[in-house]
Amino acid sequence: MSIFEYNGSALVAMVGKNCFAIASDRRLGVQLQTIATDFQKIYRIHHKLFIGLAGLATDAQTLYQRLVFRHKLYHLREERDMKPETFASLVSAVLYEKRFGPYFCQPVIAGLGDDDKPFICTMDSIGAKELAKDFVVAGTASESLYGACESMFKPDMEAEELFETISQALISSVDRDCLSGWGGHVYLVTPTEVTERILKGRMD
């Protein structure tokens, strides 16, 4: 089994009209045994920037700690929050530093940039950025997520419809992946508020 499939994960981020949604599954496993059913994979960097980390859980946690550290320092020096595009470049640089001994993680970054324009991107484990206008996916269920998102996505969805779409895409995809599931965690971010919801799905 590949090291990226050791813990299991499913991550997706989608762009809507002046908003974005980022969602993950909740399972933490050790190969085929489930250890936790409430494991957090999406972290808040600031109120308009979230990062989800798929892949090896220990690397995801360490990477998150390092990135929060870097952002806090940035905030002290610049007296403002980082823009999502800048943060994405930071993550890319941090990953490439470990080019020949990488973090086994695939990040999904989602944020509201200048003028509250939604920004999403993903990268591979050594920092190759992939910017997308519609949706990005990561994790063991990524192929299923690609199929589900490609069929269900429409541009310029409002917040409620975006939440429905991302939830349906996540749940149907993780139901076909043994290593991810046990519900879902969805963050819906608009310029004025952040809504966090837990989804109930098949608990297996």
Added chain:
Amino acid sequence: MPKQQANWSPYDNNGGTCVAIAGADYCVIAADTRMSTGYSILTRDYSKIIQLADKSVMASSGFQADVRALQKVLAARHLIYQHQHNKQMSCPAMAQLLSNTLYFKRFFPYYAFNVLGGLDSEGKGCVFTYDAVGSYERVGYSAQGSGATLITPFLDNQLKSPSPLLLPAKDAVTPLSEIEAIDLVKTCFASATERDIYTGDKVEMLVLNANGIRREVMELRKD
């Protein structure tokens, strides 16, 4: 001189995706028409679907040389059946024959990923899905091939069939109408074409119902 290992494989993967959906009184079987090898396209116009009997249609992705050989064997066996029994094989009978034919080559398999669709003796749609060595199951819908992992979760979500993942198992034909099912198949292939390099060019759909069989072709992205 270190021991030499064989680096020739008898198999190749020609890619492609097949889908079948069973309804209350119809069955849709669809497959794209692209045939590839490695990163190259061999042809944009290759049919992966064959009508084995008047109510049984098979679509197969995988290694098309093995698929062709398999089709020939099944067609020949069906002809013999017709001579011996003076009737066409029913779809469930063909399903069992396909399983046995695949398992016969258990130790040098047909590299073929099949879906068999048709109407059972009551006129209800039936779909059977197989692995390469003949393990099969009657289901309400199935996808096989390179785009299967992209399409299957979407079908789980949209078909409103009782999911095959539920226990106890429920009769799985979709309550959707024939037109709705065909539209869904077209959407599936359009989406799979976007994200799977081995799927594209055209999708060929065969629809079986009480009136007979109908063929429809839709263009897909060619990149």
